[in-house]
Amino acid sequence: MISxxxxxxxxxxxxxxxxxxxxxxxxxxxxxxNYARLAATDDLQGLVIAKLLVELGIKxxxxxxxxxLYGKGVADSVxxxxxxxGVTIVGHEGxxxxxxxxxALMTKISTSNGGAAPDALFVGSIIDNNGAQTLKDKVAIMxxxxxxxxxxxxxxxxxxxxxxxxADVAEGVYVTAPxxxxxxxTDAGKVFYTDYEAKFGATKEPYAILAYDTMGAAxxxxxxxxxxxxxxxxxxxxxxxxxALKDFDGALGTWSFNENGDISLxxxxxxxxxxxxxxxxxxxxx
Numbered sequence: 001m002i003s004x005x006x007x008x009x010x011x012x013x014x015x016x017x018x019x020x021x022x023x024x025x026x027x028x029x030x031x032x033x034n035y036a037r038l039a040a041t042d043d044l045q046g047l048v049i050a051k052l053l054v055e056l057g058i059k060x061x062x063x064x065x066x067x068x069l070y071g072k073g074v075a076d077s078v079x080x081x082x083x084x085x086g087v088t089i090v091g092h093e094g095x096x097x098x099x100x101x102x103x104a105l106m107t108k109i110s111t112s113n114g115g116a117a118p119d120a121l122f123v124g125s126i127i128d129n130n131g132a133q134t135l136k137d138k139v140a141i142m143x144x145x146x147x148x149x150x151x152x153x154x155x156x157x158x159x160x161x162x163x164x165x166x167a168d169v170a171e172g173v174y175v176t177a178p179x180x181x182x183x184x185x186t187d188a189g190k191v192f193y194t195d196y197e198a199k200f201g202a203t204k205e206p207y208a209i210l211a212y213d214t215m216g217a218a219x220x221x222x223x224x225x226x227x228x229x230x231x232x233x234x235x236x237x238x239x240x241x242x243x244a245l246k247d248f249d250g251a252l253g254t255w256s257f258n259e260n261g262d263i264s265l266x267x268x269x270x271x272x273x274x275x276x277x278x279x280x281x282x283x284x285x286x
Contacts, residue, residue: 001034001035001036002035002036002037002038002214002217002218002242003035003036003037003038003039003214004037004038004039004207004210004211004213004214005037005039005207005210005211006037006039007039007040007041007042007045007070007073007074007154007178008041008042008069008070008073009023009041009042009043009073009077010023010024011023011024011027011035011037012024012033012035012036012037012041012260012261012262013041013260013262015041015042015043015077017076017077017080018042018043018046018073018076018077018080024260032239033243033259033260033261034239035261036217036242036243036257036261036262037261037262037263038178038210038213038214038217038252038263039154039178039207039210039263040178040262040263040265040266040267040268040286041262041266042070042073042074042077042153043077044266044268044286045074045077045078045153045154045176045178045268046074046076046077046078046079046080046081046082047077047081047286048176048268048270048284048285048286049078049081049082049122049151049153049176050078050081050082050084050085050087051085051284052151052174052176052270052284053082053085053087053120053151054085054086054087056120056149056174057119058087058119058120058149059086059087059088059119060087060088060089060090060113060118060119060120061082061087061088061089061090061118061119061120061121061122061151062089062090062091062092062109062112062113062118062120062121062122063075063078063079063089063091063092063093063121063122063123063124064092064093064094064095064105064109064121064122064123064124064125064134065092065093065094065095065123065124065125066094066095066097066124066125066126066129066130066131067094067095067097068097068125068126068129070124070126070155071124071125071126071129071155072094072124073124074124074153074155075092075122075124076124078122078124078153079092082122090112090113090118091109091112095125095130095134097125097129097130098130099130099133101133101137102130102133102134102137102138103137103140103141105137106137106138106140106141106142107141109121109138109141109142110141110142110148117142117147117148118148119148119149120148120149120150120151121138121142121148121149121150121151122151122152123135123150123151123152123156124152124153124155125152125155125156126155126156127155127156127158127160127161127164131152131155131156131161131164132160132161132163132164132165133164133165135150135161135164135165135169135170135173136164136165136166136169138150139165139169144169144171144172145170145171145172145173146172149172149174150172150173150174151173151174151175152173152174152175152176153175153176153177154175154176154177154178154206154207156173156175157175157176157177157205157206157271157278158205159204159205159277159278161173161175161273162273162276162277162278167273167275167276170273170276171273171274171275171276172272172273172274173272173273174270174271174272175270175271175272175278176268176269176270176271176284177206177207177268177269177271178206178207178210178267178268178269179206179207179209179210179252179267179268179269180209180252180253180267180269180283181269181270181271181280181281181282181283182280183280183282184267184282184283185209185251185252186251186252186253188249188250188251188253189209189251189252189253191251192209192212192251193208193209196208196212204271204277204278204280206269206271209251209252210252212250212251213248213250213251213252213255216248216250216251217242217245217248217250217257218242220241220245220248221238221241221242221244221245222238222241224241224244224245225237225238225241242257243257243259243261245257252265252267253265266285266286267283267284267285268283268284268285268286269281269282269283269284270282270283270284
């Protein structure tokens with residue numbers, strides 16, 4: 001399996017304070033790795049979000065998460081990294097993803113910083129778990145995103161956040177996601193987006209190019225087996241070729257898989273909602 005999107009660290013490596021006991025070995029009982037991915041992981045995303053917080057001058061922050069593997073994992077990563085970077089975490093709790101609204105929670109958060117609101121709210125969640133509602137109620141209680149900044153991970157980096165909350169409400173939101181800012185793409189990456197737009201329409205979804213290179217890596221592994229005179233229908237041969245992939249010339253640039261199956265390019269794009277849509281700001285690295 002090659003994934004363009006899974007970001008839980010424990011699938012491939014140990015991340016202190018984030019991965020679960022027995023990870024990742026419990027997923028590979030034979031001792032042979034059969035899973036690789038192109039998305040940089042949540043332990044690294046915590047580090048780049050901490051860098052973003054420092055750059056934005058954020059001193060205090062409240063964290064909420066959807067209590068699921070991804071949402072809590074990335075929230076825990078952000079708490080660890082932000083604390084190490086000198087940001088005071090004034091609270092961290094899970095929220096009910098089925099709640100009708102979060103006004104009571106946001107009212108509580110609005111006085112959590114010694115009677116005042118914190119500088120920012122981080123929401124560890126996927127959009128499907130009422131992510132847009134948390135944004136709507138945060139703005140309703142604590143004002144627009146220039147007053148208390150709303151920051152989310154890749155699970156909220158989707159047009160559905162803006163559509164669900166409303167363009168005015170979403171204005172100023174910051175998100176991060178694995179990948180590169182458009183301005184930092186190689187020529188091959190720019191060609192990908194040009195060709196994609198011609199066929200399907202323009203997109204800013206961050207996983208589009210990761211998925212493209214995921215398929216490219218699978219095809220390269222199969223071709224490598226064929227070139228060596230092997231059988232491309234033999235799973236073990238293809239699996240070995242995937243883990244042997246080095247200096248692959250893809251749309252993301254030149255990259256490799258390491259021994260754990262993680263990509264060698266731990267890039268993240270930071271974006272902000274401006275004028276009702278996500279605008280690439282820059283690329284961050286851990």
